[in-house]
Amino acid sequence: xxxxxxxxxxxxxxxxxxxxxxxxxxxxxxxxxxxxxxxxxxxxxxxxxxxxxxxxxxxxxxxxxxxxxxxxxxxxxxxxxxxxxxxxxxxxxxxxxxxxxxxxxxxxxxxxxxxxxxxxxxxxxxxxxxxxxxxxxxxxxxxxxxxxxxxxxxxxxxxxxxxxxxxxxxxxxxxxxxxxxxxxxxxxxxxxxxxxxxxxxxxxxxxxxxxxxxxxxxxxxxxxxxxxxxxxxxxxxxxxxxxxxxxxxxxxxxxxxxxxxxxxxxxxxxxxxxxxxxxxxxxxxxxxxxxxxxxxxxxxxxxxxxxxxxxxxxxxxxxxxxxxxxxxxxxxxxxxxxxxxxxxxxxxxxxxxxxxxxxxxxxxxxxxxxxxxxxxxxxxxxxxxxxxxxxxxxxx
Amino acid sequence: xxxxxxxxxxxxxxxxxxxxxxxxxxxxxxxxxxxxxxxxxxxxxxxxxxxxxxxxxxxxxxxxxxxxxxxxxxxxxxxxxxxxxxxxxxxxxxxxxxxxxxxxxxxxxxxxxxxxxxxxxxxxxxxxxxxxxxxxxxxxxxxxxxxxxxxxxxxxxxxxxxxxxxxxxxxxxxxxxxxxxxxxxxxxxxxxxxxxxxxxxxxxxxxxxxxxxxxxxxxxxxxxxxxxxxxxxxxxxxxxxxxxxxxxxxxxxxxxxxxxxxxxxxxxxxxxxxxxxxxxxxxxxxxxxxxxxxxxxxxxxxxxxxxxxxxxxxxxxxxxxxxxxxxxxxxxxxxxxxxxxxxxxxxxxxxxxxxxxxxxxxxxxxxxxxxxxxxxxxx
Numbered sequence: 001x002x003x004x005x006x007x008x009x010x011x012x013x014x015x016x017x018x019x020x021x022x023x024x025x026x027x028x029x030x031x032x033x034x035x036x037x038x039x040x041x042x043x044x045x046x047x048x049x050x051x052x053x054x055x056x057x058x059x060x061x062x063x064x065x066x067x068x069x070x071x072x073x074x075x076x077x078x079x080x081x082x083x084x085x086x087x088x089x090x091x092x093x094x095x096x097x098x099x100x101x102x103x104x105x106x107x108x109x110x111x112x113x114x115x116x117x118x119x120x121x122x123x124x125x126x127x128x129x130x131x132x133x134x135x136x137x138x139x140x141x142x143x144x145x146x147x148x149x150x151x152x153x154x155x156x157x158x159x160x161x162x163x164x165x166x167x168x169x170x171x172x173x174x175x176x177x178x179x180x181x182x183x184x185x186x187x188x189x190x191x192x193x194x195x196x197x198x199x200x201x202x203x204x205x206x207x208x209x210x211x212x213x214x215x216x217x218x219x220x221x222x223x224x225x226x227x228x229x230x231x232x233x234x235x236x237x238x239x240x241x242x243x244x245x246x247x248x249x250x251x252x253x254x255x256x257x258x259x260x261x262x263x264x265x266x267x268x269x270x271x272x273x274x275x276x277x278x279x280x281x282x283x284x285x286x287x288x289x290x291x292x293x294x295x296x297x298x299x300x301x302x303x304x305x306x307x308x309x310x311x312x313x314x315x316x317x318x319x320x321x322x323x324x325x326x327x328x329x330x331x332x333x334x335x336x337x338x339x340x341x342x343x344x345x346x347x348x349x350x351x352x353x354x355x356x357x358x359x360x361x362x363x364x365x366x367x368x369x370x371x372x373x374x375x376x377x378x379x380x381x382x383x384x385x386x387x388x389x390x391x392x393x394x395x396x
Numbered sequence: 397x398x399x400x401x402x403x404x405x406x407x408x409x410x411x412x413x414x415x416x417x418x419x420x421x422x423x424x425x426x427x428x429x430x431x432x433x434x435x436x437x438x439x440x441x442x443x444x445x446x447x448x449x450x451x452x453x454x455x456x457x458x459x460x461x462x463x464x465x466x467x468x469x470x471x472x473x474x475x476x477x478x479x480x481x482x483x484x485x486x487x488x489x490x491x492x493x494x495x496x497x498x499x500x501x502x503x504x505x506x507x508x509x510x511x512x513x514x515x516x517x518x519x520x521x522x523x524x525x526x527x528x529x530x531x532x533x534x535x536x537x538x539x540x541x542x543x544x545x546x547x548x549x550x551x552x553x554x555x556x557x558x559x560x561x562x563x564x565x566x567x568x569x570x571x572x573x574x575x576x577x578x579x580x581x582x583x584x585x586x587x588x589x590x591x592x593x594x595x596x597x598x599x600x601x602x603x604x605x606x607x608x609x610x611x612x613x614x615x616x617x618x619x620x621x622x623x624x625x626x627x628x629x630x631x632x633x634x635x636x637x638x639x640x641x642x643x644x645x646x647x648x649x650x651x652x653x654x655x656x657x658x659x660x661x662x663x664x665x666x667x668x669x670x671x672x673x674x675x676x677x678x679x680x681x682x683x684x685x686x687x688x689x690x691x692x693x694x695x696x697x698x699x700x701x702x703x704x705x706x707x708x709x710x711x712x713x714x715x716x717x718x719x720x721x722x723x724x725x726x727x728x729x730x731x732x733x734x735x736x737x738x739x740x741x742x743x744x745x746x747x748x749x750x751x752x753x754x755x756x757x758x759x760x761x762x763x764x765x766x767x768x769x770x771x772x773x774x775x
Binding site for chain 2: 244265268269272273275313395396
């Protein structure tokens with residue numbers, strides 16, 4: 001085996017213009033739709049905005065987790081394409097921007113912001129020391145600062161390593177990642193509670209944070225997988241990424257598809273078994289009207305299809321199949337967040353119209369544009385990472 | 397030497413790359429019965445040897461699926477047909493409750509079947525002899541060398557050709573392995589007395605320990621955790637009393653403290669005339685009545701006594717408490733229904749004590765008045 005400090009040559013190609021064009025078109029269309037939506041029905045547009053926010057946070061935090069877990073575990077297989085999740089984590093930088101309209105429209109989104117409703121409701125009154133707008137804003141700012149701070153720390157060190165080849169920077173990043181994981185677990189739980197669970201302020205589920213985390217990982221992983229496979233198949237990445245790397249990505253997606261199903265079913269089973277009216281109404285809303293079809297579709301889209309699709313070994317190794325699976329899982333995550341948030345807006349029918357069309361369009365657009373700017377600002381392969389040689393040589 | 401039967405021609409290599417190259421050329425040379433032994437899984441051997449994917453996955457799939465369907469049907473039969481128990485008003489056959497059981501049974505059966513298939517089908521247990529055992533070749537490949545062996549029952553096998561072929565691969569060592577004559581005589585048999593005896597001994601040992609633990613150990617001090625005591629347990633046989641019952645009837649003419657015998661069982665008319673509500677219309681009594689009513693009565697009678705049950709039709713709805721019939725009943729008559737039950741309604745005597753029953757009667761009166769308020773009530 002050659003020495004780890006041996007310099008590996010890599011020439012970066014310009015960002016694929018096909019992807020950038022798709023991103024720009026999606027972004028413009030999505031932005032027009034949601035702005036028009038704000039003029040037509042601002043509550044409904046705010047719900048779409050909230051879903052966009054939650055999925056963006058998912059992509060950012062999922063990528064952040066991917067980077068962090070690689071450092072902590074000393075994983076080798078993912079180092080060669082670690083820059084892709086590092087770029088994707090950049091969506092955290094625009095998350096506060098997306099959160100501003102959500103916060104400004106919180107009156108339409110969150111029942112607990114209505115003073116008079118809180119005063120006449122004993123349960124909400126008791127929760128009001130936590131669920132009030134000032135504290136809500138403080139918490140959001142706190143999460144954003146932490147996430148962006150950790151993201152910038154990790155990527156700055158990683159980028160510096162390209163020039164200095166300094167192995168110490170990896171060690172620093174391992175320590176930062178370990179500290180990050182603690183804050184990560186707490187903030188993602190509280191963010192899920194604040195932004196999603198408090199849509200129904202009477203409802204509570206102690207597992208909602210884990211539920212959101214399971215989806216988050218899938219979202220981050222699926223987007224990263226898509227771009228890794230796309231870049232590699234079109235020769236943007238360094239030579240040497242083979243089906244073994246693909247298999248690991250596919251297995252990761254497969255594992256967390258199961259993890260999501262496990263968590264989602266645990267949440268359902270406990271509430272179903274206990275049968276307490278203060279908990280069951282949340283599921284009943286999703287089991288009435290046309291929501292019942294949506295709920296059944298969610299199980300099939302989010303679990304059954306990806307499970308059987310990724311079950312066999314060849315489908316994890318075949319780049320085309322993996323591309324399809326990652327796109328599917330990413331859109332399944334949008335469906336999942338839609339299912340979590342939208343029944344609060346309309347309990348009887350699934351609100352699907354042109355305003356909701358802005359959700360996938362704007363998401364795809366924003367992710368590609370962020371990826372484009374991050375791509376421009378640094379190298380696509382962590383050329384100075386001491387694990388890079390081993391990563392290219394990685395075999396199962 | 398020549399009297400011995402050849403099992404295989406083996407070659408040792410020093411590097412993983414060499415063994416992959418060797419495996420490739422062996423495959424290309426057209427040998428079908430050959431094997432590669434390495435100290436750890438070497439990547440690329442599967443494709444070099446052109447091995448088909450393992451069939452073990454199908455064992456897991458078939459057994460797992462049949463176990464899942466089997467346990468689903470079994471649980472259906474138990475929960476809905478043979479022994480239906482109402483659990484929290486849920487349907488007898490509730491799929492969500494069975495999901496964890498189906499999952500566990502599927503995983504357990506599939507993994508056990510995989511292990512058994514490995515042992516008995518792929519490893520041909522109880523055959524535990526293999527000509528490569530106890531050879532220098534095996535010692536080398538289980539520490540740091542990479543071995544290739546071409547079996548003698550390969551259709552293309554002939555000592556001369558194989559020797560030339562292996563020499564062309566330039567191994568660091570080559571060796572012919574012969575069958576062990578002792579081992580050739582022994583035919584593996586699953587019903588071999590030694591093996592069967594071994595199974596029987598293990599079976600007796602495990603069941604003996606289980607029997608001892610469950611039937612003897614659990615009743616020894618200190619494992620009983622004070623479960624066995626000198627005081628009589630309900631329905632236990634008594635050695636003191638002549639009739640043999642541990643549960644005793646009160647002595648004639650006495651009642652237990654706080655207990656008030658009810659004299660009007662089966663006599664609603666008498667109850668309605670002879671009893672009067674001893675409680676006053678006070679806030680304390682009404683609060684008590686409301687509390688108990690909401691706990692015990694409201695599930696069927698509804699929060700306001702209108703007979704709008706919360707049980708979603710799992711139990712027949714009772715008539716309204718605001719009918720002329722109930723409104724005209726005396727307090728004692730309502731008390732009688734609580735004591736004795738009526739139609740589908742069971743007796744609530746054991747849930748409510750005497751004070752609470754009268755408080756509930758008070759609260760029912762208050763409900764009736766609130767829904768049929770007269771003008772005079774407003775003054």
